Amino acid sequence: MRLKKVHVQNYRSIIDSEKFEVEGNKTIFVGPNEAGKTALLQAMQHLNPPKGIKPLNALRDYPRAHYNKITSGHVNPADVRVVEAEFELDAEDREYLPDGMKDANYSLWRNLDNSTGHSLIGAPAKIRYKDLEKDLIRLAAHADKQFTQSEGETEQSPTNRLKAVTDGWHEYVSIQGEKAQALLAWLDTVFPLIDEDNEKEEARFDSLKVEIKIGDERNIAVQALRKRVPVFVLFSNYFRVRPVIHLNQLATRIANGTLDDERYDYGNVCLLNLLGFDAKALSEMGATSEPDANDREALEAFREKLDERQYQLNAAEVSLTEEIRSVWNPDESRGEAAKLRLRADGQYLKVTVEDDLGVEVELDQRSEGFQWLVSFFIVFFAEAQGEHKNAVLLLDEPGMSLHALKQREFRNTITRLADGNQTLYTTHSPFLVGPDELDLVRVVEMNRREEGTKVHTSVIANDPAALLPLQEALGYDLAQSLFTQKQNLVLEGLTDYWYFEAVSELLRASKDANFNEKIALVPANTAGKVVYFATILHSQGFKVAALLDSDSAGDQAAKQDTLVHILGNKRILRTKDYLQDEIKTAEIEDLLRDTLIGVAKSEFGWDVSDIAAKQPKRPLVNIFESEVEEFSKYLLAKAFVRWSRDNESSDLSKRELEQWKKLIAAVNGALK
Structure with a gap:
């Protein structure tokens, strides 16, 4: 199962984050200092924490300004929901769902007193007695007629037996457990008395049997799914693997339960677990002396143990070195190296790095960035691929000590790791946010302490500092393209960028x-700024085209003399020219009209299919804006990007496919 939506409340700086969506693989949280990003991850970890994590504590974790509500008794911690999540189920998870509930999702929450609750979303609700009462009485009355004719004992009639079963039940009682079993047993006695030619009563019997089972079926399903919830593992920049570990001292601290705080011992324990x-x-093993040379059997056993230990150390060296080098990319011409070495020597386990001359240097003599990278991979492989396989990884400001370009490479590493472990991380760095990843970003901000931390699914914020990493990420990427790419297509805005990139990837694949x-x-x-970008790029001697x-x-931009002079009419491309149907004021969304109508309905419940069919010449965005109060071009484009990752070009309509093939051919031709 995969985390889909999260809602955090009543936790430290977070009064109510509001419900926000989480991406299937990787989600990025950006925001200024003191916005509550770390608190957000800490709260999420409590959904299903690993062993050893301190439980929620009202004094420590409830918003301090409101703590008097707890002490005065006005608020009961058992009633305070801290974090709730909705999980999307995979095919294996859905095997635990009964028929009629196969499309449901799973919801889990934790309260301030550390109690948890769970439910199914999108499944039939639990049945109450009031939902069945009328049908039960009518079925009993029908059965009474058959019973009277055959038995003649009214005191044991179906109606009287039903009254005995439901005696004392109020109308809102939930039908599950013993109550459900009692009603099912009553139905079994009634079934022979139902006239088989009476289709209405036959259907009533079948419907009642299904509804009575819903409560227990839901309970069985959620209990099974609860065991399948991934563990939420929070990684901190403070975790470090020490260059020298004294094994006996560490073993003593573990045995006595007196481990140093996690900043010191956590990484060391993870290293041993990995090995x-x-x-x-x-x-x-380090304290054991070599057996007498004449005792060949003991000597062979001892040496085999040493060999086994060294083989495991070597295997860990190879895998860790490979991962580290994929990010670090050492320049061997300058003597850089990233070969990790693990050495067991008596009571000491040493972590060293070998340079190109074969000289080994202790880990703590390397840069802070390299130390962090080694520690991260050791902790990750020990936790995420061991006890916490398929965990949800929560990374708090990863790679802060890495150089900017190393952070860009590490961003790709996170993407790769997120394929197996859904990953959420916070960052201030523009180099950990790719220009093609803005749809993965959630903006975290706190404008006023009274309101607390808020999470925005769209790229908006009242505080400009919250968006700074995104602006810098786009600026860096744009700067690179301005000076390195000889061919450039200028688009009106970010959503146009997403649509064009997503569709081009589908068609290329x-x-x-x-x-x-x-x-x-x-x-x-904006369309108005297209001319400025085109002018800058053209002045560098690059080929430029614009899609408006x-x-x-778009008309105003296309008619600007400067733009026409720079590009010429052949390199000013208009969306309406590539449509098979005539839409005079078409936007890029109209090139994906059929698919976007379906995506909007399935993702957000925005159903404009009938109106769009009746008004084929009306722009799609115009239809959405008039019919959907909460419509957002950003949300629609983001939903399409997600759709494109799970679908193929053949899932586009025939006319969409032809329209985009024509547009891409025109762009290639204009910039050849």
């Missing part, structure tokens, strides 16, 4: 059309 050893075993990878996509923010919507803003 498949515990501190005590390694310590005892299916070989329906091959958008020239050397062409850079440059979002200009056919609405009024």
Whole structure:
């Protein structure tokens, strides 16, 4: 199962985060200092924490300004919901759901007193007695007629037996457990008395049997799903693997339960777990002297143990070195190296790094960034691929000590790791937010302490500092394209960028059309700014084309003398020119009209299919804006990007496919 939505309340700086969506693989939280990003991750960890995590505590975790509500008794911690999440189920999870509930999702929450609750979302609700009462009475009355004719004992009639079963039940009692079993047993006695030619009563019997079972079926399903909830593992920048570990001292602290705080011992314990050893075993092995040379059997056993230990150390060295080098990319011409070495020597386990000359240097003599990277991979592989396999990883400000370019490489590593472990992380760094990842971003801000931390699913914020990493990420990428890409397509805005990139990837994967990878996509923010971007790029001697919507803003931009002079008419592309149907003021969304109507309905419940069918010449965005009060072009584009990751070009309609093939061919031709 995968985390889908989260809602955090009543936790430290968070009064009510409001419900926000989480991406299937990777989600990025950005925001200024003191916005509550760390608190957000800490609260999420309490959904299903690993062993050893301190439980929620009202004094420590309830918003301090409101703590008097707890002490005065006005608020009961058992009634305070702290974090709630909705999980989307995979095919294996759905095997635990009964028929009629296969499309449901699972919800889990934790309260301030550490109690938990769970439910199914999108499944039939639990049945109450009032929901069945009328049908039960009518079925009993029908059965009474048959019973009277055959038995003649009214005191044991179906109606009287039903009264005995339901005696004392109020109308809101939930039908589950013993109550459900009692009603099912009553139905079994009634079934032979139902006239088989009476289709209405036969259907009533079948319906009652299904409804009575719903409560227990839901209970069984949620209990099974609860066991399948991934563990939420929070990683902190403070975790460190020490260059020298004294095994006997660590084993003693573990045995006595007196481990130092997690900043010191956590990374060391993870290293031992990764190696498949515990501190005590390694310590005892280091303290054991070599057997007498004449005792060949004991000597062979001792040496085999040493060999086994060294083989495990070597295997860990190889896998960790491979992962670290994939991010670190050492420049061997300058003597850089990233070969990790693990050495067991008596009571000491040493972590060293070997340079290109074969010289080993202790880990703590390398840069802070390299130390962090080594520690991260050791903790990750020990936790996420061991006891917490398929965990949800919560990374708090990862890679802060890495150089900016190393952070860009580490961003790709997170993407790769997120394929197996859904990952959520906070960052201030623009280099950990890719320009093509803005749909994965959640903006965290706190404008007023009284309101607390808020999480925005769309890229909006009242505090400009919250958006700074995103602006810097786009600025860096744009700067790179301005000076390195000789061919550039300027688009009106970010959503146009998402649509064009997503569709071009779909068509490239299916070989329906091959958008020239050397062409850079440059979002200009608005149609009015297209001319400025085109002018800058043209002044550098680069080839430039522009894709403009056919609405009024696009018309104004297309008619600007400067733009026409720079690009010429052949490189000013208009969306309406690639549509099979005539839409005079078409926008880029109209090139995906059929798919976006379906995506909007399935994702948000925005159903405009009938109106769009009746008004084929009306722009799709105009229809959405008039029919959907909460419509957002941003949310629609983001939903399409998600859709594109799970679908193929063949899932586009035939006319959409032809329209985009024509557009991509035109762009390639204009910039060849």
